[in-house]
Amino acid sequence: MSSQAYVGLTKRTFQQALIQLLEQDYGLLGSRRILELLAQDVQQLIEQFYPAPKRLRSGWLVFTGTKASGPKAHPGQAAGEHELVTLAWPVLLPEDLAQLAHQPDTVEQRRDWFRQRLIRLVEYGWQHPDGPVLLTQADLGAMVGLPPRQISQLLQEARQLTGKALLTKGYYFDQGMRPTHKAQIIALYEQGRDEAAVARHSGHTASSVGRYIRDYERVKLLLSRATPVEQIPHLVGLQPSVVEAYVKLVDQYHPYLVSIAKTPSSI
Numbered sequence: 001m002s003s004q005a006y007v008g009l010t011k012r013t014f015q016q017a018l019i020q021l022l023e024q025d026y027g028l029l030g031s032r033r034i035l036e037l038l039a040q041d042v043q044q045l046i047e048q049f050y051p052a053p054k055r056l057r058s059g060w061l062v063f064t065g066t067k068a069s070g071p072k073a074h075p076g077q078a079a080g081e082h083e084l085v086t087l088a089w090p091v092l093l094p095e096d097l098a099q100l101a102h103q104p105d106t107v108e109q110r111r112d113w114f115r116q117r118l119i120r121l122v123e124y125g126w127q128h129p130d131g132p133v134l135l136t137q138a139d140l141g142a143m144v145g146l147p148p149r150q151i152s153q154l155l156q157e158a159r160q161l162t163g164k165a166l167l168t169k170g171y172y173f174d175q176g177m178r179p180t181h182k183a184q185i186i187a188l189y190e191q192g193r194d195e196a197a198v199a200r201h202s203g204h205t206a207s208s209v210g211r212y213i214r215d216y217e218r219v220k221l222l223l224s225r226a227t228p229v230e231q232i233p234h235l236v237g238l239q240p241s242v243v244e245a246y247v248k249l250v251d252q253y254h255p256y257l258v259s260i261a262k263t264p265s266s267i
Helices: 003-011 014-024 032-049 094-102 107-127 137-144 148-162 169-173 181-190 195-202 206-224 229-236 240-253 255-262
Strands: 060-067 084-090
Touching: 014 032, 014 084, 060 137, 084 107, 094 107, 107 137, 107 148, 137 148, 148 240, 169 181, 181 195, 181 206, 181 240, 195 206, 206 229, 206 240, 206 255, 229 240, 240 255
Parallel strands: none
Antiparallel strands: 060 084
């Protein structure tokens, strides 16, 4: 992944949030440069009258994420145009250090160590009272010191192991190179939301959400009955590529069902 993946991190600032507030909530329109200067002056006053606290628990990192609100992202939308929330995140806790000290330093143990930290960070933001607050794969990579490609792999593993959606910003807002509408809708559905809530959070119509979920459930049912994957398109009336996408989603949340379909029959 190129360095462009990290560009959004630089756009989530207090100044950008203030500019968005002035434009959207107060309807203050005018020169963008004037708004930027005003935001800079306000930030300087805040730093003068409200100095940074000197106390923060060891291992916690102050970082700005994106609130899970508003419609899905549109082409050309800047990362800082979403509602931003700054939190202290539990990046490296005493139990993480204890695990390093008392477990063998193998490749799999280290992967598990990172997976558990990523799960904690994603769930912390999603469950926060000021949220849900989302992070991108680039955010998570910067926080734990891994490249986004490896973060993606670890999150996929974590979803399979836990059965949880573990939503990142890309999953929620369905941006650019991120997963398809199917992945976004099924991620919300697998989190236990009903169709109305999925439609509201995904920005899709209720009829579209219902169709995605029904197709997903049909593919899942056939897999649970050990139906060979190559037979499913004919049975459900969907294109093979569409079925393949649903099979991948089933494999992400219910990997044992796909393994059942791939197991040779004893007959």
